[in-house]
Amino acid sequence: MDLRNVKALLFDKDGTLFDFAATWEPWAEAFLLRVCEGDRGLAARVGADIGFDLATRRFAPDSIAIAGTPQQVVDALVPHFPDRLPADLLDIINAEASAAPQREAVPLRPFLQGLRDRGLRLGVATNDAEHPARAHLLAAGVVDMFDFIAGFDSGHGGKPSPGQLHAFAAHVNLPAASVAMIGDSVHDLEAARVAGMLRVAVLTGPATAEDLAPYADLVLPDIGHLAQRLA
Known part of the structure; x- marks a missing residue:
């Protein structure tokens, strides 16, 4: 063709x-550690729910973060952070995304x-x-x-x-x-x-x-x- x-x-x-990998694997680690205030155990559990393995710094093929929107990632994160507004989570995602290496x-x-x-x-x-x-x-x-x-x-x-x-x-x-x-x-x-x-x-x-x-x-x-x- x-x-x-x-x-x-x-x-x-x-x-x-x-x-993709060079940009978004560093982003995922930085975002998870920021939103979990440095607690790597919590970050690993949260990461698993969005299809990211913090230990290996790799996304699962079906990760919501690969083809989904930031809002869909927020929806998956909300249960882990009942004291945070979804809009605040979205702001953190976008801030870390803007700073992600390319x-x-x-x-x-x-x-x-x-x-x-x-x-x-x-x-x-x-x-x-x-x-x-x-x-x-x-x-x-x-x-x-x-x-x-x-x-x-x-x-x-x-x-x-x-x-x-x-x-x-x-x-x-x-x-x-x-x-x-x-x-x-x-x-x-x-x-x-x-x-x-x-x-x-x-x-x-x-x-x-x-x-x-x-x-x-x-x-x-x-x-x-x-x-x-x-x-």
Whole structure:
């Protein structure tokens, strides 16, 4: 499959533009220790409920933190912290997310500039909150590369619902069929299917090719392999 008729690309953020493990495993440890006030025993128990093993610093494949929204993580945490408001937990999640280290899946600035030079419209649709998403893109020096940036809290919902994808297509005034959604999770690909977009999976997140292939039109090792498909 090639992408020669594609006029716009919509990227997931974590596991797609940025390597998932390098970003979110340090975030999970920092967040859990902060919210548990340094109590590693409690942090390990809380981590287990969101699919994170504190001892190994690894996420379980079905962790709510991989493809879910911060609000869904909060919902899983609330029973452990009856004296904390859910909004306070969400604030801590977003604060730690904004400070999380980022490892680019490929050197992003030249990669994205190359896409823009082809006349492609670019967007980001993430289940992260919009503020930390913008902070990550700003820190990478690429926030200006995108025509559209949406988080789960931007008013379009979160994936696998297609609201963010519909909003991007409308924003760039293109039919969904001329847009490709690039992501590392089934949530990304399911949102693309419902929206009527091409589905491109990348393997820079926790999911394997075997996990993603049934839901994708194309599976690539990383976003850097898009260029040859767009030729």
